[in-house]
Amino acid sequence: MSKLLEVKDLHLKIEDAEILRGMEFSLEKGEVFALIGPNGCGKSTLAYTLMGINNYHPQKGEILYKGEKINDLKINQRAKKGITLAWQEPARYQGVTVREFLALGLRSKGEEVTEEKLRDALNKVAISPYQYLNRFVDKSLSGGERKRIELASLILMHPELIILDEPDSGVDIVALNNIADMIKYFKDSGSGLLLITHSEEMLQYADKAALVCEGEIIRQGDPADISEYFKSFCFPCAKEEDCETEVAS
C-alpha cells in the first residue's frame, strides 16, 4: 500500500541558491512527522514546494502523494486531492468575514455549508462563534486568532495531508495548547501531518522527526533523540566540527 506522502531526492534552486538538496522522507496516514531545523535551513521552502506554491517548482526529485507524482499539479489541484498548507503567517482578508472564510473550504469540496458545522469547527479551536463569525479576517484579528481560524477551516476541509508551517510561532500559551490539541485531533481523524518547526518543544507531538540543515535531512528518527541532538549541536551550530559525521559514527 502506498504511503501518504513520499519525497524522493528533492532539489530546489531559486535563482542561483540551492535551497533543497536531496530531501528524502515519507509520511503515513495518521502519522505526525516533524521537521526541525534552524531558521533559513529550507523548512518553509519545503512546505511551499510540497503545496505547489508559485516559483517553488523542484528541478529534480519526486513528490508522491498516495503513490501519484504530483510535481506538476497546481496548488488547488493538490488541495482537491486532500493536501493543504497552514501558513506560518496566515493571510489577512479585508472585507471577508470568518463565516465566509470558513465556508470557502466546504464549498470547494462541494459540501453543504451549515451554521452548525461552522460553529462546531470554531468551538473546537476555542474561538467563540458568537463573537467571531461576523468579524473580518483582517488586521483586527491577532496572529494567534488567525491561526486558530485557519485550523478551524482545516477541520471543515478535513484534508488527508496537512502541512503545518511553524504553527507555534507568534502564539501565546493558550493558543499553543489549542494547537497541540488540534494536532492530536487531526492525527486521530486519520490525517497525516507534516509539522515544520524550529522549536524542539513541538517535537513531543510527533511520531517521528527529522533534522534539516542547509536543505538536507541530516538525521531522522525518534523525536526525543532528534530533539536532544538539535539542542546539543545546533545552538551554536556545530557544523565546523562536522557534527553529522561525529554523531553518525
Add this chain to the structure above:
Amino acid sequence: MNDYEMMVDAYKDAGGDDIFSDSEVAHVVLEQDRILGMHAVEGLEVEADKVEANKVRVKVTVREGYKIKNPVHMCFGVLPKEGKQIIDMNVDIQKDAQVEVRADCVFPNAVKVQHIMDAVINIGEGGSYIYKEHHFHGDNGGVEVIAKSDINVEAYGKLVTKFDLLKGRVGKIDFDYEAEIAEHGTVEMLARISGQKDDLIKIREAAHLNGESARGILDSKIAIKDQAEAEIYNELTADAADAMGHVDCTEIIKDQAVARAIPIVDVRHPEAKVTHEAAIGSVDSTQLQTLMAHGLDEEEASDVIIQGLLND
C-alpha cells in the same frame, strides 16, 4: 405594468428593499424627468419639480432638531435604452437634524444614457447626513454618470457618503465632490467600484478641514480588469489646530487595466495631521495562494479577495 412599478422592480432587482408602501419611510422615485412617487414624513420635506426637459430639481430639508427614524429612499433612473436625467439636488440638514438617505440609481437597459447630478449640500451645526448611493448599470456599459457635489459641514456636523457600483458595467463615471468642514465637523467619503471592459472611472474627492478638530477620511477601493481605466484624485487639506485626516486609496488591477492614484495632502497648521496610503497592484499572492490551498481555483480566489476588498 406602469412606469412606477417598473422603476420599483428595477430598484428591487438592484438589491433595494421594498419600502415604497411603508408610510413611515420617506421616498422619491424619479424616472428621467418624471416624478413617479414622493412621500415625506414628519420633520422631513421633499420637493421635486420638473424644471425643463430631462431636468428635475429636488429639495430635501430636514428641519431643526428632527432625527428621521427610517432611512429615506431615493430611486433615480432611466428605463429605456437611451435617455438623459439631470437632477439638481439641494439638501438642507438643519441644526441638530439627522437623516440617512439610501439612493439607488438604476439604468438596467442603458445603451446610451446620461445621468447628471449636481448637488449642493449644507449640514447645519450638529447635523448629520449619511448618504449611501448604490448604482446598477446593466451589462451594456452605456451609462455616463457625471456627479458634482458642493458640500458644507458646519460646526459639529457630520457627513458620510458611500458610493458603490459592484455589479454590471460602469460605463463612464466622473465624480467631483468637494467638502468644507468647520470646527469639530467630520467627513467620510467612501467609494467602492468594480470596473471591466472599457469602463472609465474618474473620481475627485476633496475635503478641506478648515475648523479646529475637524476630521476627514477619504477612502476609495477600486478593482478593474480588461481594458478598464481608473483615476482617483483624493485631496485632503488641513489648516486648523487638531484637524486630522486620512486618505486611503487601494486599486487592484488585472489584465490590461490601468489605474492611477493621485493623493494630495496639504497641511498648513503645525498641530494638524493628515496621512495617506495608496496602493495599486494585482491581487496579493499570499492571499491568493492561501485560498487556492483551500481548493479554490485562481479565478475564484481572486474574486473572493476583490469582493472582500470592495465590501470592506
